[in-house]
Each structure stands twice: as C-alpha cells, then as structure tokens.
Amino acid sequence: KQEVTQIPAALSVPEGENLVLNCSFTDSAIYNLQWFRQDPGKGLTSLLLIQSSQREQTSGRLNASLDKSSGRSTLYIAASQPGDSATYLCAVTIAGGTALIFGKGTTLSVSS
Amino acid sequence: DGGITQSPKYLFRKEGQNVTLSCEQNLNHDAMYWYRQDPGQGLRLIYYSQIVNDFQKGDIAEGYSVSREKKESFPLTVTSAQKNPTAFYLCASRLVAHQETQYFGPGTRLLVL
DSSP: OOOOOEEOOOOEEEEOOOEEEEEEEEEOOOOEEEEEEEESSSEEEEEEEEEETTTTTEEEEEEEEEETTTEEEEEEEOOOOOOOOEEEEEEEEEEEOSHHHOOOOEEEEEOO | OOOOOEESSEEOOOOOEEEEEEEEEEEEEEEEEEEEEEETTEEEEEEEEEEEEEEETTTTTTTTTOSSSSSOOEEEETTTTTTTOEEEEEEEOOOGGOOOOOEEOEEEEEEOO
C-alpha cells in the first residue's frame, strides 16, 4: 500500500531564508506528484504538479523535484516570506488510480 | 465565476443524527471526491465518483454515504453509524480527460454536540 511521508512535521525560519521540504513515497509506480498549500481552516491550493515522466516543475519562487526511483520529492522555497506561512501537503496519484494519497504535511512558519 | 462550493461552513451533529454536507462545482469536471482531514493528519479518501450515477468507496467509507445524480453535485451524508465524525471535510473535483490537478472547495467543519 502506498504511503507518503513528509519531513519535517514543522519548520520555523526567519524571513529571507531558502528552505526545502521533503516528501517520500513507498511505491514508485506513481502517475504524478503534487504539492499543495493549506492555510488554517481553509481548503487546499495546488502549487505544483509533476508528471511521472518529469524531473521538476517551477513556479515563481517554488521549485519541486521528483526522483521516482528513490521515491522522493522536494519542494524548494526561495527567499521565504511571512506570507509563505502555511501547511504544505505532498500527494501522489498511483498509476491506474484517480484519487490522491496524502502525506501529513509540513507546517511552515516564516518570521519577519 | 468558476469553482467548488461547500456548505455549510460549520455543521453540528447530535447523537444518532444523519447530516448531509453539500458540494457543488461549476467547472464541468467529471470526477468528484470527498476527503476527511483530522488535526495534524493528511487527507483520507472517503468516496469518489468519476461519472454521474456511479461512485466508489475510498479508504474510510464506513459510516458515510454519497450520491451523484447530477454532474455538478456530490453530497456526502454522515450517518449515525460514523462514531467519530468530528473532522474537516473537503470536497474536490477534477477533469479526468486531461489528468489535471484536483481543485478543492473551502471545506466543512463538522462538530458533534
């Protein structure tokens, strides 16, 4: 059964720092991997989607990488800002599947 | 203005009561999903539907029921058989043909009185 793990569970950094969030999955037979952002008490916002054939995706200050063979993905946030404070969730779609399998998330706090 | 709406934002359930959470989308998406989120946890799949009048159980379907009579609507009923219903419920939809990301609604928080 596919399991998704995110490390660390929580992270606090000062404004301006570059940071990396980690996601690992146990079964490399995935269709795609996505990173979401969730603000407290709110729904999820999609940040980046990486298809299984891709190695990375970039959007603004965000860069997500995917290494299927090792079962790992990273989300790199450059020049962090207080507005980046949120919970970041990693999720995979297994090959032949449709629903997402989520990690428990990393809660990021960026202080000014 | 396209999107997914969920109502109500907060819902209170009494012991033994069935309650229904609404989810509507005007994105013309084929697939719709219900997830449950507990504090400090990721989302877990309750039910999903890829076409009208058809739906499948997810990992934690016990104590829940759904219907998909219209493409735009996918209501979730939390039955009295669900003994621990307190959670944040999120609905999502997706355009199947293009394997796009899932779009999420704002969520409904269910509390037990």
